[in-house]
Amino acid sequence: xxxxxxxxxxxxxxxxxxxxxxxxxxxxxxxxxxxxxxxxxxxxxxxxxxxxxxxxxxxxxxxxxxxxxxxxxxxxxxxxxxxxxxxxxxxxxxxxxxxxxxxxxxxxxxxxxxxxxxxxxxxxxxxxxxxxxxxxxxxxxxxxxxxxxxxxxxxxxxxxxxxxxxxxxxxxxxxxxxxxxxxxxxxxxxxxxxxxxxxxxxxxxxxxxxxxxxxxxxxxxxxxxxxxxxxxxxxxxxxxxxxxxxxxxxxxxxxxxxxxxxxxxxxxxxxxxxxxxxxxxxxxxxxxxxxxxxxxxxxxxxx
Numbered sequence: 067x068x069x070x071x072x073x074x075x076x077x078x079x080x081x082x083x084x085x086x087x088x089x090x091x092x093x094x095x096x097x098x099x100x101x102x103x104x105x106x107x108x109x110x111x112x113x114x115x116x117x118x119x120x121x122x123x124x125x126x127x128x129x130x131x132x133x134x135x136x137x138x139x140x141x142x143x144x145x146x147x148x149x150x151x152x153x154x155x156x157x158x159x160x161x162x163x164x165x166x167x168x169x170x171x172x173x174x175x176x177x178x179x180x181x182x183x184x185x186x187x188x189x190x191x192x193x194x195x196x197x198x199x200x201x202x203x204x205x206x207x208x209x210x211x212x213x214x215x216x217x218x219x220x221x222x223x224x225x226x227x228x229x230x231x232x233x234x235x236x237x238x239x240x241x242x243x244x245x246x247x248x249x250x251x252x253x254x255x256x257x258x259x260x261x262x263x264x265x266x267x268x269x270x271x272x273x274x275x276x277x278x279x280x281x282x283x284x285x286x287x288x289x290x291x292x293x294x295x296x297x298x299x300x301x302x303x304x305x306x307x308x309x310x311x312x313x314x315x316x317x318x319x320x321x322x323x324x325x326x327x328x329x330x331x332x333x334x335x336x337x338x339x340x341x342x343x344x345x346x347x348x349x350x351x352x353x354x355x356x357x358x359x360x361x362x363x364x365x366x367x368x369x
């Protein structure tokens with residue numbers, strides 16, 4: 067209950083700080099960078115060396131890759147049939163295909179499933195969401211913005227992304243069955259614990275709703291796909307067809323139901339893929355996702 071309360075308190079604090087003149091208008095950018103460069107790598111270095119490698123990891127890792135391909139097939143096929151412009155198709159593919167598996171996902175999963183669930187959530191995010199964003203996401207943005215995606219740029223973004231560096235190091239430690247001593251583990255644990263408050267305050271600072279936007283019908287479709295259709299696909303695939311059970315499967319499905327990724331929306335905006343719609347997908351999708359996540363948590367615990 068404390069963690070759930072923390073989620074809403076931090077979001078409300080972030081919203082309130084939008085009205086504080088002394089706080090920089092782009093202050094969320096600094097908070098996001100702190101999470102990316104310090105907090106997320108610390109989480110990886112603390113948790114991943116302790117993960118027990120098994121076939122269950124295929125469930126969380128598959129969420130981001132399958133989810134993005136599902137988004138591409140859905141919106142590309144529908145968009146071409148309806149005659150949508152490429153920039154609109156690209157925007158929906160990216161924002162509806164990438165989930166906020168860390169900034170919003172980590173505190174929610176930790177609140178619902180504890181430390182064991184958080185370990186699985188890190189696997190959804192580290193080799194999943196951010197790698198997909200830095201590869202398939204950038205390629206998609208380049209294609210639909212009529213730009214030429216640079217292979218060197220893609221490789222550079224992957225290998226220099228701080229959480230990815232930490233993830234590779236932590237995986238090597240896991241394979242070698244090596245972990246840091248207690249003092250370093252305590253440091254990484256405390257730094258990783260800042261993900262929840264810092265990230266959610268940053269989310270609150272970014273929540274914007276444009277009532278005059280012409281994109282409402284596309285927003286409804288994009289959020290319906292992200293919050294309902296995508297987790298329905300994974301529930302059918304993981305629980306019904308493959309018969310998966312346990313925390314790893316449930317966390318994977320819950321992570322698939324998370325709101326659109328903030329970084330994905332920024333990527334779409336930077337490539338000129340409907341920036342207003344991109345920001346609306348995040349700004350409205352995050353608070354709305356709390357309702358849809360409650361629905362999917364009920365489904366997972368009762369069926």
